[in-house]
Amino acid sequence: MSANNISLLRVNNLRVLVPTIAGNLQAVRGIDFNLNAGETLGLMGESGCGKSLTALALMGLLPQGSRASGEIWFQNQNLLQLNESQLCQLRGNRIAMIFQEPMTALNPVHTIGHQVAEPLRIHQQLSKRDALDRTAELLNRVGIDSSRHRIHAYPHQFSGGQRQRIMIAMALACSPDLLIADEPTTALDVTVAHKVLDLLHTLAEQNGMGLILISHDLGVMARHVQRIMVMYGGQIMEEGTTPSVLSRPAHPYTQGLMASRPHWNGQQSTYSSQSNSRPRLKNIPGQVPALHQMPLGCPFADRCTFAEYDCHRSLAPIRSLDQTHLMRCRKKV
Amino acid sequence: MSSPLVQLKQIHRRYPMPSTSLWTQPQALHALREVDLSITTGKNIAIVGESGSGKSTLARIIMALEKPDEGQVFFQGEDLHSLEPEQLRDRRQHFQMVFQDPYSSLDPRQRVETIVTEPLTGLDHITRSQRCDMAQEILSNVGLRSEDLQKYPHEFSGGQRQRIALARALITRPQLVVADEPLSALDVSVQAQMLNLMMDLQDLFGMTYLLISHDLAVVKHLCDDVCVMQKGQIVEQGSPHQLFTQPKHPCTQALVQAVTQ
Numbered sequence: 001m002s003a004n005n006i007s008l009l010r011v012n013n014l015r016v017l018v019p020t021i022a023g024n025l026q027a028v029r030g031i032d033f034n035l036n037a038g039e040t041l042g043l044m045g046e047s048g049c050g051k052s053l054t055a056l057a058l059m060g061l062l063p064q065g066s067r068a069s070g071e072i073w074f075q076n077q078n079l080l081q082l083n084e085s086q087l088c089q090l091r092g093n094r095i096a097m098i099f100q101e102p103m104t105a106l107n108p109v110h111t112i113g114h115q116v117a118e119p120l121r122i123h124q125q126l127s128k129r130d131a132l133d134r135t136a137e138l139l140n141r142v143g144i145d146s147s148r149h150r151i152h153a154y155p156h157q158f159s160g161g162q163r164q165r166i167m168i169a170m171a172l173a174c175s176p177d178l179l180i181a182d183e184p185t186t187a188l189d190v191t192v193a194h195k196v197l198d199l200l201h202t203l204a205e206q207n208g209m210g211l212i213l214i215s216h217d218l219g220v221m222a223r224h225v226q227r228i229m230v231m232y233g234g235q236i237m238e239e240g241t242t243p244s245v246l247s248r249p250a251h252p253y254t255q256g257l258m259a260s261r262p263h264w265n266g267q268q269s270t271y272s273s274q275s276n277s278r279p280r281l282k283n284i285p286g287q288v289p290a291l292h293q294m295p296l297g298c299p300f301a302d303r304c305t306f307a308e309y310d311c312h313r314s315l316a317p318i319r320s321l322d323q324t325h326l327m328r329c330r331k332k333v
Numbered sequence: 334m335s336s337p338l339v340q341l342k343q344i345h346r347r348y349p350m351p352s353t354s355l356w357t358q359p360q361a362l363h364a365l366r367e368v369d370l371s372i373t374t375g376k377n378i379a380i381v382g383e384s385g386s387g388k389s390t391l392a393r394i395i396m397a398l399e400k401p402d403e404g405q406v407f408f409q410g411e412d413l414h415s416l417e418p419e420q421l422r423d424r425r426q427h428f429q430m431v432f433q434d435p436y437s438s439l440d441p442r443q444r445v446e447t448i449v450t451e452p453l454t455g456l457d458h459i460t461r462s463q464r465c466d467m468a469q470e471i472l473s474n475v476g477l478r479s480e481d482l483q484k485y486p487h488e489f490s491g492g493q494r495q496r497i498a499l500a501r502a503l504i505t506r507p508q509l510v511v512a513d514e515p516l517s518a519l520d521v522s523v524q525a526q527m528l529n530l531m532m533d534l535q536d537l538f539g540m541t542y543l544l545i546s547h548d549l550a551v552v553k554h555l556c557d558d559v560c561v562m563q564k565g566q567i568v569e570q571g572s573p574h575q576l577f578t579q580p581k582h583p584c585t586q587a588l589v590q591a592v593t594q
Binding site: 160257 | 383384385490491492517520521522523524525526528529532533536547549550551553554555587588591592
């Protein structure tokens, strides 16, 4: 907790434009946030709400044709103004990312030892032998057998879970200051998933690494991040410390998400086998609006039970509920 | 006591591993060993376990997509794997499957109507016009409109595609629906919609679900009986309440611990 007040990343009014048939549309619509060294931040939301594009914008890896505007301050540099070679010095070195798909993110024609050692050889100019020694250490750390013949094995010789852990070893190779993990555990078993996430947040605590964890799993968020940002329609809807957001969700969208999970701790379901019907879950009606159908006002208004006339007309301002808890909604709390 | 819907007796399944050397016999992967299981009508059953524990192999064997190396599968008292191919094809209308990934389990070049009515192919008592009526009816049951019959899978969201997959499984009014991780590719709010739909349809048609899942909260919500698998064996079986409050086997304990911590 010592490194806690040093700001590592400061994002101001980040917008991402993506080209579509209907012209350039904003997929991320002006988000601001701050991340301190050693802090873990969760980015939560459904598919299509802009989580992954936000992450890619931070890495400078937006898909061709997309443009980011605003400011991304990382260690006193505005990432959006750096050229490609300057970005290359940061990527994989100071900022690293774990991608969603372990099946496609590794290069099938290189051994895993070669791939994990690559950032070490490029950024830290280690010799081949030193890099491999360090690689063995890293693989051990993520729970992969690092014996000689496994290091020289190819990605297809590993299972999905193992490949994901190899990706994590790669991302951690240069002990980055900022790690972005985009749904790092969707391909893993629950038991392995928690081990991997434990490792990530221990590293954040010990090395003062900033961690941005993207997920739509509330359980993962509750256990592994200090602060949560809930995104919807390219905007931040609610932001606050994990206990505060999860125990007192204020935005109707967050409330809906939480209510739609079947309760693990809930009482044994109250249905009787005579009536033969199980209790239904509450759900959020409708679906995420497509980019070209984004409403004028609040993107959630059409699915919201509290929506008023104004909600359909204009976006609500950001309000603070207490010092750390913010939300973008007109609803009275 | 009514006879079980499905009964598995001493199922073994081995897959040959690639040979590592010219001089040694290739080893076999024992995917299922000595599996006994019985499914009662109306009691939803869940299979949980780590990946590689044999859950999907078990589902494929119940669906008669694969033959066990040893053992028998009885569906309503008939040994599925000793039936003639035509007889088996006829029985398939009684057990259907929903797959995990709604993006790859629907043929992108077929219209929804073709996809949904495919299980009716080969059932000779059904006429063309009946097929069309049945397709419309089942589509409205899963919450889609009849215009959607003429569309292609890419025009739908993940949740809607999974509804189409469910419609395809239910069009023959099966007694057993095997669902292999039907929710894990969907968003949280859509998962709830889908889970509610699965329960609504069960009330309507009275089929039994066999759910393969790693989400214990979902299992607890939908199922009456849970089997925990590890290394090809069923290591613990019981009601969700019993298993998740007093897990006995270390494997169950690990699974429960992973969620409750």
